[in-house]
Amino acid sequence: MGWMQDETGLESRAANHVALTPLSHLARAAQVFPRREALVDRDIRLSYADYHAAASRLAGGLVAEGVASGDVVATILPNVAAQAIAHFGVPACGAVLNTINTRLDADTVSYILSHGGARIVLVDSQFLQMCEDAVGRIDDKAPMIVEVPDPAAGFPASGRHPTWDDLLAKGSPDFQWVMPQDEWESLALNYTSGTTGRPKGVVYHHRGAYLMTMGTVISWRMVLYPRHLTIVPLFHCNGWNHTWMMPVLGGCTICCRDISAAAIYNAIADERVTHFGGAPIVLNSLVNAPDEERREFDHTVEVFTAGAPPAPATLAGMEKIGFNVTHVYGLTETYGHVTECLWDSAWDDAPSDEIAARKARQGVAMPMMEPIAVLDDQDSQVPLDGKTQGEIAIRGNCVMKGYYRDPDATAEAFAGGWFHSGDIAVQHPDGYIQIADRAKDIIISGGENISSVEVEGCLMGHPAVSLCAVVAKPDDKWGEVPCAFVELKKGATGDEADLIGYVRERLAGFKTPKKVVFQELPKTSTGKIQKYELRDVAKTL
Amino acid sequence: MGWMQDETGLESRAANHVALTPLSHLARAAQVFPRREALVDRDIRLSYADYHAAASRLAGGLVAEGVASGDVVATILPNVAAQAIAHFGVPACGAVLNTINTRLDADTVSYILSHGGARIVLVDSQFLQMCEDAVGRIDDKAPMIVEVPDPAAGFPASGRHPTWDDLLAKGSPDFQWVMPQDEWESLALNYTSGTTGRPKGVVYHHRGAYLMTMGTVISWRMVLYPRHLTIVPLFHCNGWNHTWMMPVLGGCTICCRDISAAAIYNAIADERVTHFGGAPIVLNSLVNAPDEERREFDHTVEVFTAGAPPAPATLAGMEKIGFNVTHVYGLTETYGHVTECLWDSAWDDAPSDEIAARKARQGVAMPMMEPIAVLDDQDSQVPLDGKTQGEIAIRGNCVMKGYYRDPDATAEAFAGGWFHSGDIAVQHPDGYIQIADRAKDIIISGGENISSVEVEGCLMGHPAVSLCAVVAKPDDKWGEVPCAFVELKKGATGDEADLIGYVRERLAGFKTPKKVVFQELPKTSTGKIQKYELRDVAKTL
Known part of the structure; x- marks a missing residue:
């Protein structure tokens, strides 16, 4: 505790204490990089002066529509320019940004809008009907719909609602931003796509988002003026906070409305993309394109x-x-990534399969975080032996404030002074963590734990396999046995016996799938495979 | 103000709020980069594991000697390994680091030790006699002297005091660091080398030093694993906080005890130095080596x-x-640099003299700071016209807590919600600031202001001039006239008329020095020319 004997006159004041917020990045960029390219979305090319002006117009328009500080403004938007602008414009009027997954059903969206209390919802015309349905289910205090048409993508304005342009016309590029006075003020509200029960509303504070941007610069080895392609949906942990980060580097955010291998390759070649984030399924599509x-x-x-x-x-x-x-690894509750598999040059000369195995680890805490722990049932650190499993526990400034209007769930998540991730991992002697599995994805066969991740990693090495998921299938003798669902590469044909034999050669016998099903895998919008659906299928086999 | 309608359960707690401190960088580095080279000082080569262990030993040793949280520990050290280790080890026991300029006289050091209340002073054997003299002048509560010998540099232990090794032997590499609970706690105490009156003690908080490190990474275009040479003395704004920054990048701090062009060139060639900071006088020595x-x-x-x-x-x-x-530009009160002359690629094709003139501007706020203002007498922003002069005013998280035990001076420095720098500047239409002069260095001749910086910049373009300073010389007719003091390049000979003619061709007549003196210029340890001494000389001419 570094309090000196006499701290008279040393308290914080306007000159030496300013609330941390990612809004400051765009405000500064508009001053120091006004003419640099900031935001690209097909034919739209905004400089930092333009980007700041658009965010200011949006903030002013929202205020003109009655939005007050602390109010919630929702979006149902793909990764288009309006979504990026909303990331600054919504908090710039003191409001809280609630980005909603565009693939959700009307019932769930209705719940989110109602639970979060959104005053306005900005919706892409592609999702308008679903949104109208969702809003129609809310009895009182239904949000106002503002339509964001995208004629170039085949989604012109319906004519039934005020549009994005109407809203911005009510604001001014000179709107005075409402900056947080306390960095603990709420910035964003992100509902987790829970597979059971209603989604929970994760609340971000300004401080966490600011520090996420500063830490990511280091981990991602970014220097000034990167060009970032938005593949991760901005409705998913606010795209890992990357849109908030780009202005501090004077970099360019390049929007990608519809994600495909071709779109990514084109953006890399035509827009000179230097960085993007994406789920392994996206990487897989690039490899197999x-x-x-x-x-x-x-x-x-x-x-x-x-x-x-x-x-x-x-x-x-x-x-x-x-x-x-x-x-990298993280959760909605941690603003996206909080660990990184930091590469150690001592591994450079390892055989390629060992290099890949190393890279598959979740790694160590990113620079802005406290060390990540793996805890046993009593919240004690497990041995760093690469074998003993425990739950990943996270502590640091990039952990959510809590779940909105759910103090019980918040208290449970934060029990013992840690955020409990629900992910099961081992920790290696060098401190690197490696996820064994989600607690609910572990297969227990004859009393032995089987990591579905391990079996999947093995199957992915087979030349015919494009994508796979392994889940528990009920079994009279063993309790559960592994069951594999496989997407094949183009032109490959499925051979169950061949795949089973392939795994048997490489893993312990009890880890070998007893059944292989060839089919397209159900996925969430962020590329996560929906194992609970496959588990239901496996029960019927 | 982003407070939501219901913030129940969303308060900060151990899992989601950790005090920002640069100590966290070394703690993390010891975990994630344990074997990487961290600190080099001639034959000493410490890994991050070693560096952390040494800082832990120091912290433990200080506690064993009775140092408590909030106590002050002083150093009188050149840029050697012990000084870098003290930057972590002293605050790691909760104490406040007071690095003292090694070139000060015993009377001033005595004042600083007494005013700051240091419990222990770590002193290089080279400065021991001065330190003993200083400590001897303190009646009660004199600090304990711990001697840091450097036999390789010709300064063996005197045998009169416990040594650095003795102190570290009392600590343990497993000492549990005392981390700040509040990021506003005090980290360092830096006495400004005032030219008149007693020095003032500038107090740094942990938050400011942390944010300085994160912002500097961006401005200095640093990626992982840089190699940084410590040219700026660590007793000067803690070397612009660079030693606290290096561990977050896994980089190496290379110490430079005695600064010379040869030492810098050798470090670049032999230690592959990628970054260093230094006053223009150091750059000049490299150019003219x-x-x-x-x-x-x-x-x-x-x-x-x-x-x-x-x-x-x-x-x-x-x-x-x-x-x-x-x-870059800053003051002791701002942890070092808070503006940078960010390069705009639009200037790439300018003529070389214009490029140099652009680069001589102090520029714009660094990423972690609020915009820098130039204010008139009424604390109003001056026009951004590159002509109107005002005082540079600074606001942001890298501004000191205040002056220790001097609430009046603190209140004055922070009047109106800004830190008032005392530096006179203009602001260009693009927002870049350019210092006209220190208020006290301006020459007023016949009612016209003359910027000594402008005349010096002109003289430096003359092929015979190595270094120069221009000050006011009292004049019966004009009040003041410019008087130039010049250091010549090796082999060059001084020609007063030639230099005066050179300036007359390039600047307005009233800005031309009326007198040129050829002599070595008096400098502070950080390379600042001591103009007050030259002013005294000018009065006698």
Whole structure:
């Protein structure tokens, strides 16, 4: 405790204490990089002066529509310019940004709008009908709909609601931003896509988002003026806070409305993209893209991947074609990534399969976080032996304030002074963590724990496998046995016995899938495979 | 103000709020980069594990000697390993680090030790006699002297005091660090080298030093694993906080006990230095170094320069020999640099003299700061016209807590919600500030203000001039006239008429020095020219 004997006159004041907020990044960028390209969305190219002016107009328009400090403004938008602008414009009037997953059903969206108490919802015309349905289910205090049309994408304005342009016309580029006075004020509200029960509303504070941006610069080895492609949906942990980060670097945010291997390759070649984040499934699509969708590029693209442990085969494939992949890990509750698989040059000369195995670890705490722990049932650190499993526990400034209007769930998540992730991991002697599995994804066969991740990683090494998921299938004798669902590469044919034999050669017998099903896998909008659906299928096999 | 309608359960707690402190950087580095080279001082080469262990031993040793949280521990050390270790080890026991300028006289040091209330002073054997003299003048509560011998530099232990090794032997590498609970706690106490009156004790908080490190990474375009040479004395604004920054990047701090062009060239060539900071006088010595002191190197070295506006000729010379110089500006009260002359690529094609003139500007706020203002007498922003002069006013998280035990001076410095720098500047239409002069350095001749900086910049362009300073000389007719003091390059001869003619061709007549004196210039330890001494000389001419 560094309080000196006499601290008279040393208290904080306006000159030496300013609330941390990512809003400050855009405010500064508009002053120091006014003419630099800031935001690109197809034909739209905004400089930092333009970007700041658009955010100011949005903030002013919201105020004109009655939005007050602390009110919630929701969006149902793909990764288009309006979504990026909303990330600054909504908090710039003191409001809280509630980005909603565009793939949700009307019933769930209705719940979110109602629970969060959104005053206004900005919705892309593609999702208007669903949104109207959702809003129609709210009895009182239904939010006002503002439509964001995208005629170029085939979604013109319906004519039934005021539009984005109408809203911005009510604001002014000179609108005076409402900056937080306390960095603990709420910035964003993100509902987790729970697989059971109603989604929970994760609340972010300004301080956490600011520190996430500063730490990410270091971990991602970013220097001034990167060009970032938004692949991670901005409705998912606010795109890991990358849109808030770009202005501090004078970089450019390049929007990607519809995500495909071709769109990513085109953006890399045409827009000189230097960085993007994406789930392993996105990386996989790049590795397996047909020749006609690929484009040449001569720079290394830095990729953050998270959402599931990337298979060694995916990682190795990415390196070959010009990408440097860093595996990161986090949750909606932690603003996105809070660990990184920091590369140790001592591993440079390892065999390629060991390199890939190392890269599949979730790694160590990012610079802005406290050390990550793996705890046993009594909240004690497990041995760092790479074997003993425990729950990943997280502490630091990039952990949510809590769940909105759910103090019980908040208290439970924060029990013992840690945020409990629900992810099961081991910790290696060097402190690197490695996820064994989500607690609910572990398969218990004859009393032995089987990590579905381990079996999946093995299957992904088979040349015919494009994507796979392994879940528990009820079994009279063993309780549960592993069951594999597989998407094949183009032109490959499925051979159950071959795949089972492939795993048997590489893993312990009890870890070998007893059944292999060839089908397209159900996925969330962020590329996570929906295992609970597959578990239901497995029960019927 | 983003307070939501219902903030129940959303308060900060152990899991989601941790006090910001640069101590966290070394704690993390010891975990994630344990084997990387961290600290080099001639034959000493410490890994991050070693560096952390040494800081822990120091912290434990200080506690064993009775140092408690909030106590002051002083150092009188050159840029050696012990000084870097003290930057972590002293605050790691909750104490406040008071680095004292090694060139001060015993009377001033006595005042500082007494005013700051240091419990222990760590002193290099080179400065022991002065320190003993200083301590001897303190009647009660004199600090304990711990001697840091440096036999390799010719300064063996005196045998009269416990040594650095004795102190560390009392600590343990497992000492549990005392981390700040509140980021506003005091971290460091830096006495400004005032030219009149007693020095004032500038108090730093942990929050400011942490944010300085994060912002500097961006401004200095640093990626992981830089190699930083400590040229700026660590007793000067804690070396602009660079030693606290390096662990977050896994970089290496390379100590430089005695600063010379040869030592810098050797460190660049032998230790592969990538970054260093230094006053323009240091840059000048590199540009003018004789061939036998130069070394070849094939990488670009990034240089921050501050302390005085670098002359265009110095900047142009540095670029030619492989350095990329960024001009930064700040004060002891702002932890070092808080503005940077951020380069705009639109200027790339300007003529070289214009490029140098641009680079000589102090620029814009660094990423962690609020915009810098230039204020008139009524604390109103002056027009951004590049002409109207005002005082540089600074606001942001890298501004000191205040002056220790001097609430009146603190209140005065912070009047109106700004830190008032005392530096006179203009602000250009693009927001870049440019210092006209220190208020006290301006020459008023016949009612016209003359910027000594402008005349100096002109003189530095003359091929015979190595270094110069222009001050006011009392004049019966004009009140004051400019008087130039000049250090010549090796082999050059002084010609007063030639220099006066050179300036007359380039500047308005009233700005031309009426007198030129050829002599070595008096400098502070940080390379600032001591103009008050020259002013005294000028009065006698």
